[in-house]
Amino acid sequence: xxxxxxxxxxxxxxxxxxxxxxxxxxxxxxxxxxxxxxxxxxxxxxxxxxxxxxxxxxxxxxxxxxxxxxxxxxxxxxxxxxxxxxxxxxxxxxxxxxxxxxxxxxxxxxxxxxxxxxxxxxxxxxxxxxxxxxxxxxxxxxxxxxxxxxxxxxxxxxxxxxxxxxxxxxxxxxxxxxxxxxxxxxxxxxxxxxxxxxxxxxxxxxxxxxxxxxxxxxxxxxxxxxxxxxxxxxxxxxxxxxxxxxxxxxxxxxxxxxxxxxxxxxxxxxxxxxxxxxxxxxxxxxxxxxxxxxxxxx
Numbered sequence: 001x002x003x004x005x006x007x008x009x010x011x012x013x014x015x016x017x018x019x020x021x022x023x024x025x026x027x028x029x030x031x032x033x034x035x036x037x038x039x040x041x042x043x044x045x046x047x048x049x050x051x052x053x054x055x056x057x058x059x060x061x062x063x064x065x066x067x068x069x070x071x072x073x074x075x076x077x078x079x080x081x082x083x084x085x086x087x088x089x090x091x092x093x094x095x096x097x098x099x100x101x102x103x104x105x106x107x108x109x110x111x112x113x114x115x116x117x118x119x120x121x122x123x124x125x126x127x128x129x130x131x132x133x134x135x136x137x138x139x140x141x142x143x144x145x146x147x148x149x150x151x152x153x154x155x156x157x158x159x160x161x162x163x164x165x166x167x168x169x170x171x172x173x174x175x176x177x178x179x180x181x182x183x184x185x186x187x188x189x190x191x192x193x194x195x196x197x198x199x200x201x202x203x204x205x206x207x208x209x210x211x212x213x214x215x216x217x218x219x220x221x222x223x224x225x226x227x228x229x230x231x232x233x234x235x236x237x238x239x240x241x242x243x244x245x246x247x248x249x250x251x252x253x254x255x256x257x258x259x260x261x262x263x264x265x266x267x268x269x270x271x272x273x274x275x276x277x278x279x280x281x282x283x284x285x286x287x288x289x290x291x292x293x294x295x296x297x298x
Contacts, residue, residue: 034055
């Protein structure tokens with residue numbers, strides 16, 4: 001039986017998320033592999049890597065909220081909105097108090113509009129925006145609504161400010177830094193970014209690439225593989241009888257008499273093994289469950 005599950009990697013700086021996937025695929029020699037949410041080369045932290053059958057669940061983690069540890073540099077605006085970009089404006093004398101910073105930060109909590117940065121992977125006409133920018137084209141992209149659930153300042157020592165942010169899918173933290181800088185009047189950019197959490201996966205459970213490489217050499221890497229059912233423990237579960245299990249395995253709808261409110265439900269057999277992910281639809285006298293991902297077919 002092939003190994004399947006999720007590796008929670010602490011991505012180092014200086015490598016793309018695809019680069020991490022490429023390395024791990026080479027080391028493990030697995031058939032299928034993918035990651036759950038891109039991190040820029042500058043960023044470090046939690047990068048879930050889905051192995052073999054676990055790639056079936058990767059899409060369900062992309063929409064989850066994420067938490068980052070952020071360091072922003074006041075007084076510097078760049079073309080990429082981060083410290084590695086070309087300087088556009090430098091403010092030498094930064095006259096911003098902690099009270100002023102907190103007042104401005106408060107305005108960015110909740111639902112906000114963000115204009116995606118020019119160096120982003122959003123596609124325009126089938127081509128990533130950063131490629132248009134590199135070719136010298138200025139493309140106007142409409143603002144998008146994102147949500148900032150929490151902002152907590154950790155250290156205020158201008159020109160650097162450290163804070164944590166918990167936000168929705170699609171939030172550009174470098175744009176958040178740049179927009180805060182504009183409101184303050186001194187400009188700002190992202191200096192460092194570390195992802196602490198994506199959905200149920202936290203940095204406390206993450207391992208480095210070096211640690212994984214050593215585990216592969218010792219043939220112990222499977223010890224750090226989170227099985228699919230455990231990775232999905234945040235979802236409610238129901239236990240299927242033998243007939244229901246058989247129907248689900250063949251992609252058939254089943255009826256459930258009790259109310260189920262969650263958008264996805266784990267279907268387990270009597271041994272508590274994950275059979276499928278089920279999508280509920282309210283019908284008369286109960287719920288109709290449709291298999292959207294089946295993990296056991298025999």
